[in-house]
Amino acid sequence: MTRHVVFGTGQVGRLVVQQLVARGDEVVAVNRNERRSIPDAALIAGDATDPAFTSQVSTGADVVYFCRNAANYNRWAEEFPSLQRPVLAGAATAGARLVVLDNLYAYGPTGGRDLMETSRPQPVSNRR
Numbered sequence: 001m002t003r004h005v006v007f008g009t010g011q012v013g014r015l016v017v018q019q020l021v022a023r024g025d026e027v028v029a030v031n032r033n034e035r036r037s038i039p040d041a042a043l044i045a046g047d048a049t050d051p052a053f054t055s056q057v058s059t060g061a062d063v064v065y066f067c068r069n070a071a072n073y074n075r076w077a078e079e080f081p082s083l084q085r086p087v088l089a090g091a092a093t094a095g096a097r098l099v100v101l102d103n104l105y106a107y108g109p110t111g112g113r114d115l116m117e118t119s120r121p122q123p124v125s126n127r128r
Contacts, residue, residue, distance in 0.1 A: 006027065008066070009067075010067065013101070014038060018038060021040045027042070031043070048068065048083070063097045106123045
C-alpha cells in the first residue's frame with residue numbers, strides 16, 4: 001500500500017485526500033488544528049512551517065503533497081517560499097515524490113498572451 005502525506009486540507013487538499021482514501025491508500029492529512037477531519041484518513045495537526053515537523057510527519061511516505069496557499073496574494077513573493085521549503089524538506093528527508101498544487105499567480109497578468117513553459121514569472125506582488 002502506498003503512503004501519502006497531504007499538507008493542507010482546504011479546497012484542494014481535502015479532495016486529494018478523499019480521492020486517495022477512495023483508492024484504498026494510506027493517507028495522512030496535515031493541517032494546523034485538526035478541525036477538518038476526513039473519514040478513513042489519519043489527521044495530524046502541527047506547524048508545517050517547521051522542517052522538523054514536516055520531516056517527522058513525512059517519514060515513511062511514498063508521496064508528499066503540497067496543497068497549501070499563501071494568505072495574502074499581494075505578499076506572494078515573501079510568503080509562499082516559506083510555506084514550500086519545509087514541506088520540500090520533509091519530502092526530501094523521506095525520499096518521497098513531491099506533488100505540488102500550484103497556480104498561475106506568479107505569472108501575473110499576461111496581457112492576453114498565452115502562458116508557456118518559458119513564460120517569465122512576473123507576480124503582481126513584485127510590482128511597485
